[in-house]
Amino acid sequence: MSDTTTSPLVDAPPAAVAAGDGADDSPPLGRRLRLAVLAPLLAIPGRPRRHVTSHGRMGTTAAAELLGLQRAMLWLRAFGILVVLGVSPAVSGARPEPxxxxxxxLALVVALQLVxxxxARHDRLRAVAxxxxxxxxxxxxxxxQAFISSPEWAQFAAYPLLAMEGAVILGGLGAAASTVASSAAFIAQYAERVSLGLASGPGLAVVVLAIFAITGVFSATYAGLSRRMRGDLTALLEVSSLLAQQETPTRIVQAxxxxxxxxxxxxIRSxxxxxxxxxxxxxxxxxxxTRVVSHEAVRRLSFHLGHDIEAEVRMxxxxxxxxxxxxxEPVVTALGLPDWVRAITLVPIASDKLLSGILPVLWDSPHVPSAAELDLLNGFAQQTGLAFEQAQLRRARELAATDSLTGLANHRAFRDALAxxxxxxxxxxxxxxxLFxxxxxxxxxxxxxxxxxxDLLLHRVATAIRTAARSEDMVARYGGDEIALLLPGTGLFGALDLARRLREAVLSADIGMGIDLTVGVAVYPEDAADPESLIARADAAMYAGKRLGGARVVVASELPAEA
Known part of the structure; x- marks a missing residue:
């Protein structure tokens, strides 16, 4: 192939392949100048520029965060090694052994980090961290210790950074441990400088220790907030996942x-x-x-508390x-609270901007939730409200597709499923x-x-047919006393076998009324290739059986084509 051979896609002008034709998608002038300066420095001879990046296998969020942290710390430690080796010769009194x-x-840690x-395993990343x-x-x-005899010793006190690192890796406990260890090491080294006659007074020690304490408290607080936010987000995502999977209300409450x-x-127990x-x-x-709390009981409870519960949650x-x-005692009795409950928070659940329920949150101490805790509880309540809305929509769809007398699918649902x-x-x-x-x-x-x-007999027969059918079969009340079945993946012999079982089920369900069943069978594509024609063939087979006295199974393929 010639070097001049090109691909239309590669050689197409940017405007032809961009999302918006004619739009100026070029970077700003400042960025273009930086790219022009850096491009020669970053270019590697003999290797083409990569347009596609193949990413590694996706892991958990925690593993991805630790991986990013280790990459950042790897560069920081490598930079630290270079700084120490570059600065040490210029510092008077530096000890080479430390x-x-x-x-x-640091080099050992860098080597472990590379491995x-x-x-990229979470447990190994955490251990290395x-x-x-x-x-x-x-x-x-x-x-x-290396620079302890140097007048510039205080410039090399990097201990506050350790508190931040400890907070990122181990949370508040790591920040506290790093701060205590750093303070102890600093005090020991400061005492050694005093013994060498190099100390510049207690003011420096006080300032440095204060910096240690402030850094430690800030790092621990930030780590706590970060982990709290991550935990809140994880919990809300878990509940959202359960709602998307249409889990039962009890499973959602358990989560x-x-x-x-x-x-x-x-x-949360309910x-x-x-x-x-x-x-x-x-x-x-x-x-x-299921415990029922009547409207009158809610009013009595509101009177006892001196607060209108209904009005508060409605707002x-x-x-x-x-x-x-x-x-x-009236509160405990009305709500059926366990003995260990010392406080309860009633969080309103809204569905379609209307009050649809209350989420009772139980505390084992006389605790009043903070604003952050209330935000989390309200988030859970909103998710539960969405679950209520989804359940109502599902119920409405089920009612629209269900026959009210028999509980089977209705005429319209059957025709939709057939199509x-x-x-x-x-x-x-x-x-x-x-089957008709x-x-x-x-x-x-x-x-x-x-x-x-x-009606009672029809309901009894419908239940018997539904029980005799397979789980994958659709059973519908087509109209009056006619029941239709859709049998996926079933040919003529399987349909005949099921039709005979249906007759036996109906005879068993009879309560002395002398009823029986006539069944018409039609098979796709042998008997018809469109829904209307297939229904007509099954219906014709059923009525042919009725004309012969009923109580039988008739196959559409045995009828004349015009029947």
Whole structure:
């Protein structure tokens, strides 16, 4: 191939391949100048510039964070080694042995880091991070010893940085431990300088120790806030995942209980769903029992507390009640609280901007949540409100596709499922069957015993057919006493076998009314290639059986084409 051979995509002008034709997507002038200066320095002869980067296997968030930290610390330690080796000869009175030992400690940590970064395992990265903190502490002490006789000794007191490193790796505990260790090392070295007659007065020691303390407190506080925010986000994402998977309410409450216990020490054992009459159904995850709190009970509870609970939660305000056993017995009784509860926070749950429930958060001490804790609780309540909305939408869709008398799918749902199944079968060249069933002598039952008995019998027969069908089959009430079935992946012989089982199930469900079942069978694509024609063939087979006296199974392929 000639070197001049080009690809249309590669040679296309930027405007032709950019997202917005004609737009000026070039970098600003300052950035272009920097690129022009740096490009020759960054260019590697013999290697083409890479346009595609292949990323490594994605790991957990914690592993990715540790990996980023180790890469940053690797460059910092390498830079520190170069600085120490470059500055040491210029410092008078520097001791070579501690310098060598300190740089060796840093070099060892760098070597361990290279191995850990290459492996990228979370446990190994964390172990190296802790060893790195120890190595940095040792190196800082040794370098302090190396320059302890120098007038510029205070310039090499890098101990405050260790508190920040400890906070990032081990949180508040790491910051506190690093601060205590650094302070002890500094005091020991300061005492040694005093013994050498080099100390410049206690003022320096006080200032440095104050800096240590301030840095340690700040690092520990920042680490605590960072971990708290990460934990809150993880908890909200977990609950969102459960909602997306349409988990049961009890499973969601159980997840909330676990997360809140880890984050703020609170518990959730239930949630209250608002009833149309103003009362609440309290659903628990540890027991299937549902406790009902009537609207009158809510009013009495509000009177006892001196606060209108309904008005507060309607306005989106959470309420915390500190429980005193002697005074608040009505609260404990009305809400069914465990004996260990010393406070309860009622967090409103809104669905479509309307109050749909309350999230009761239990505390084992007389605790009033902080603003940050309330933000977390409100986040959980909002997620629960979304779950309520999704459940209501699912229920509405189910009702729209369900026959109210039998609980089976309705006429419209069956036709929609048939069209979808036929489209899929066309794509995959697969087969399926439909059954049309009609109850024999059902009209006589209605005429003789009334529609109430007829409805009861129809419901009983529908349940028997649903039980006899397979889990993957769709069973629908097509109209009147006609029941239709959609059998995915089923040919003629499988459909005939199921039709016979349906007749046996109906005969077993009969309560002395003398009913039986006539079934018409049609198979795709043998009998018809479109939904309307397939339904017509199954319906014709069923009515052919009715004309022959009923109580039989008739196959559409045995009928004349015009039937």
């Amino acid at each position: 310098i060598i030992a300190g740089t060796a400690a 850990a970064i290459r492996d 802790i060893l790195g903190l120890v190595g940095d502490s040792v190196a800082a002490y040794l370098l302090g 909330l209980d676990t997360r809140l216990r880890e984050l703020v020490g609170a518990r 949630f209250a769903v608002r009833r149309p009459d103003g009362g609440y159904d309290i659903l628990r995850w540890r027991t299937p029992e 989106g305000r959470a309420m915390t009640i500190v429980i005193e056993s002697a005074r608040d 979808a199944r036929m489209s899929e079968s066309r794509r995959h060249a697969s087969t399926f069957s439909i 069933c009609d109850l024999d002598r059902f009209k006589a039952v209605n005429d003789r015993h009334g529609h109430a008995i007829g």
